[in-house]
Amino acid sequence: MNLYKFGKFLMKIWLKPKYNVKTVGLDNIPKTGPVIICSNHISNFDPPIVGMTCSRDIHFMAKEELFEKPLFGFILKNVHAFPIKRGMKDRNALRKGLDVLKEGNVLGLFPEGTRSKTGELKKGLAGAGFFALRSDAVIVPCAIIGDYSKKQPLIVSYGKPVEMKNLKERKASAQEVTDVIMEEIRKLKENN
Template structure:
């Protein structure tokens, strides 16, 4: 945890020099309990940007290949990231994610699975819906509004938790649950552009 706080402080210092960071909706963030934080994905800088603006420590799922890179294989576990195999159902990563949520922590996910080259919100993958349905965590939409231009403005918007009670009760599919999450992210972007 000490390294997480240290890394967050360093990254925050760098990003706040490079960009004018505006945070909206921080009051919507639950102070305790498991939180599934779902955001759009426009840049490799999204995870650190969410990490420095989120009021609680965040665990991110990161593609397995990153854990093989010389420095990252040490850094990533120390900043609470855990690996996921892309392009397949990774049961180990799903179990880890559910455990993190059950223990009352925050998981940060980019449901699209990859960066949007156009800046438009793409289709979300079923993983986000899986976590939303299989846990009792609060599901919080987040929008990152850019672009990441040096000294430009980046807005990070946290929306109110999505009411998942009925969706869980109706036993909707993971794909349908993800669609609900993505629609909330799109609305946050549309409501906060400009």
């Protein structure tokens, strides 16, 4: 068993019952080919929650500082995470993300860039739109609904893929595409 699968197994037996995690819309994630899963971000537990509920392995970007601790950095690298420098254009991280998609894998993004302490959606950064426009990936919006309390279930809702054809044809900007993705995440939050 590789570290990713072992970690996923551990998260399922620990986090799933702890937060009463329910999953909706898994059939919206293609079984093969490049996929970008774009989710809202409300907790440090979001990456393992999305990772354990998705049927495919996900490659997440994580802030560079997390890789500085030797043990934690080793674990992150072995569960398909890769570093990104925050607050600046990180060409290496952008290249790595595009490579993940070229290889037909799943890239997990939190377009807000950082956690929302209130749970309200913040404006998404252009990075999600960049990857959507520069790849042939299917874009799947995801909403984590709840507040990580034990009082109510934590719902992970995967929406129908975002239609990219018109956006690409009219040469929409990366920010416009991110705004469309964020609107789909908003709808998921409001309709569950």
